[in-house]
Amino acid sequence: MLKIYNTLTKKLENFEPVSKDNIVRLYSCGMTVQDSPHIGHIRALITVDIVKRILILNGFKTYSVYNFTDIDDKLIIKMKESGVDYRIISQKNIDKFFDVFKSLNVLDFDVYPRATLHIEEIIDLIERLMDKGYAYKSKDDVYFRVNSFKNYGALSGKNIDELVEGKRIELNENKENPLDFVLWKGVKEDEPFWYSPFGKGRPGWHIECSAMSMKYLGETFDIHTGGQDLIFPHHENEIAQSECATEKKFVKYWIHNGMVNLKGEKMSKSLGNVYGAKELLNRYSPNVIRLFLLKTHYRKDIEFSVERLDESQSAYKRLIENIPKNDEEKIDEKLFFDFIDALNDDFNTPQAIGILFETVNRINLKQNDENILKNTLSKMFSSLGFKMEEKNERKDDLSKTLIEILLDVRDRLKKEKLYDMADSIRERLNENKIIVNDLKDGAVWKIED
Numbered sequence: 001m002l003k004i005y006n007t008l009t010k011k012l013e014n015f016e017p018v019s020k021d022n023i024v025r026l027y028s029c030g031m032t033v034q035d036s037p038h039i040g041h042i043r044a045l046i047t048v049d050i051v052k053r054i055l056i057l058n059g060f061k062t063y064s065v066y067n068f069t070d071i072d073d074k075l076i077i078k079m080k081e082s083g084v085d086y087r088i089i090s091q092k093n094i095d096k097f098f099d100v101f102k103s104l105n106v107l108d109f110d111v112y113p114r115a116t117l118h119i120e121e122i123i124d125l126i127e128r129l130m131d132k133g134y135a136y137k138s139k140d141d142v143y144f145r146v147n148s149f150k151n152y153g154a155l156s157g158k159n160i161d162e163l164v165e166g167k168r169i170e171l172n173e174n175k176e177n178p179l180d181f182v183l184w185k186g187v188k189e190d191e192p193f194w195y196s197p198f199g200k201g202r203p204g205w206h207i208e209c210s211a212m213s214m215k216y217l218g219e220t221f222d223i224h225t226g227g228q229d230l231i232f233p234h235h236e237n238e239i240a241q242s243e244c245a246t247e248k249k250f251v252k253y254w255i256h257n258g259m260v261n262l263k264g265e266k267m268s269k270s271l272g273n274v275y276g277a278k279e280l281l282n283r284y285s286p287n288v289i290r291l292f293l294l295k296t297h298y299r300k301d302i303e304f305s306v307e308r309l310d311e312s313q314s315a316y317k318r319l320i321e322n323i324p325k326n327d328e329e330k331i332d333e334k335l336f337f338d339f340i341d342a343l344n345d346d347f348n349t350p351q352a353i354g355i356l357f358e359t360v361n362r363i364n365l366k367q368n369d370e371n372i373l374k375n376t377l378s379k380m381f382s383s384l385g386f387k388m389e390e391k392n393e394r395k396d397d398l399s400k401t402l403i404e405i406l407l408d409v410r411d412r413l414k415k416e417k418l419y420d421m422a423d424s425i426r427e428r429l430n431e432n433k434i435i436v437n438d439l440k441d442g443a444v445w446k447i448e449d
C-alpha cells in the first residue's frame with residue numbers, strides 16, 4: 001500500500017484516489033519562464049516523475065498537468081531590463097525547458113498550460129469569488145479577502161494573527177487586511193494587459209494555478225506538487241481561492257520537495273553556470289543527475305556540489321557495469337518486493353537506491369544466482385526512471401572530459417591573447433558539430449542535433 005506524507009495533514013497517509021476510475025490526477029507547479037531552467041527545476045521534475053512511476057507500479061493510471069507562468073512581475077522586470085517582449089522571453093525559456101525535459105527521461109505530462117492562454121478561465125474564477133463576497137475591487141486591483149476563509153493557514157501551519165503581525169510593515173492602503181492577496185493587477189504604464197470586467201490588467205500569480213488546475217483536473221483532484229518554497233503563500237492562497245469558489249475540497253494530497261542549496265558551491269569561471277540545467281546536462285549524464293538527486297529523500301534539502309555529483313558519477317559506473325544488456329524474465333521476487341516497499345513508504349528513494357547497491361555487492365560476490373540478481377537490478381533500475389543508454393556511456397564520458405579540457409586550453413590561450421589559436425579550437429570543434437558559446441560566466445558547449 002502506497003503511503004504519502006501529506007503537507008496538509010502533516011501525516012503519513014494511505015493513498016486512496018479521489019475518483020473511482022483508477023486515474024490519479026496530478027498538478028505540478030511549473031516554471032515561471034523569465035529564465036532558463038536550473039537544478040531546482042530538475043529536482044521538482046524528478047520528484048514528480050518518481051511519484052508518477054510509483055503510482056503506475058501500484059496499478060494506477062495518471063493524468064498530469066505542468067504549467068508555465070508566462071506573465072508575472074519577474075517577467076515584466078526582465079522585459080523592461082532587456083527591451084525584449086515578454087512573449088519572446090517566455091517562449092525562448094519554454095523551448096529551453098523542453099530541451100532539458102526531453103533529455104531527463106521523465107514521463108510526459110498530459111497538458112502544459114500557459115497562464116496567458118487561460119485569461120478567460122482566470123477572469124471567470126475571479127468573478128465567482130467577487131459574486132460570493134470573497135474578493136473585492138480596490139482602485140484598479142482585485143484582492144482576495146483572506147478573513148473570509150476560515151481554514152487559511154492550514155497548509156503552512158501559520159497562524160493568521162502572527163501573519164498579520166509580520167505584515168504590518170508593508171501596509172498597502174488599497175487592502176482591507178494586509179494579508180489579502182492580489183487576484184487581478186490593474187494595468188501600469190508600459191505593461192502588458194488584458195481586458196476584464198474589472199478593468200484592464202493582468203492576473204496575479206496564485207489565481208493562475210487555481211484556474212488551470214481546476215480546468216484540466218476538476219474542482220477536486222488527487223495530488224498537487226511543488227517545491228517547499230511554494231507552500232506559503234502560493235499554495236495556501238491556491239487553496240483559499242479554489243475552496244471559496246467551489247465550496248469543495250481542492251486537493252487531497254499535497255507533496256512538497258526540498259530545496260537544492262547552492263551555498264556551499266563556489267562559482268568558478270571554468271565551470272560556468274554549473275547549476276543551470278543545460279550546463280549540468282552537458283557535464284553529467286541524465287542518469288548521474290537522477291542518481292545524485294534520488295540519493296536524498298525528496299522532502300530533504302540537497303547540498304549541491306560538483307564533488308557530490310562526481311561521487312554519484314563513480315557510483316553510477318559501478319551500477320551500470322552490472323546491468324545486463326538483454327533482460328531475462330526471471331527475477332528475485334522477494335528483493336523486488338523489498339524495493340517496492342521502500343518506494344511505497346513515502347517514496348523512500350535513498351532506501352531503494354541502497355537496495356540497488358546491496359544487489360551490486362551481492363553480484364560481485366559471484367554467487368550462483370548472479371543472473372537473476374542482474375535481471376532484478378535491471379528491473380529496479382528502470383523502475384526508478386534510469387534509462388539504459390544505447391551509446392557506450394564510458395566513451396561518452398570521455399568525450400565530454402576531452403571537450404572540457406580543450407575549452408580550458410582555449411580559455412588560457414585567450415587570456416594570453418593568442419586569439420588565432422583559440423579561434424581555431426572553436427572552429428575545429430564546430431566542424432565536428434560541437435557548438436561553443438561564450439557566455440558571461442565562461443564558455444558552454446552543446447552537440448548540434
Ligand SMILES: [Zn+2]
Binds near residue numbers: 029030209234
Ligand atoms: Zn502554482
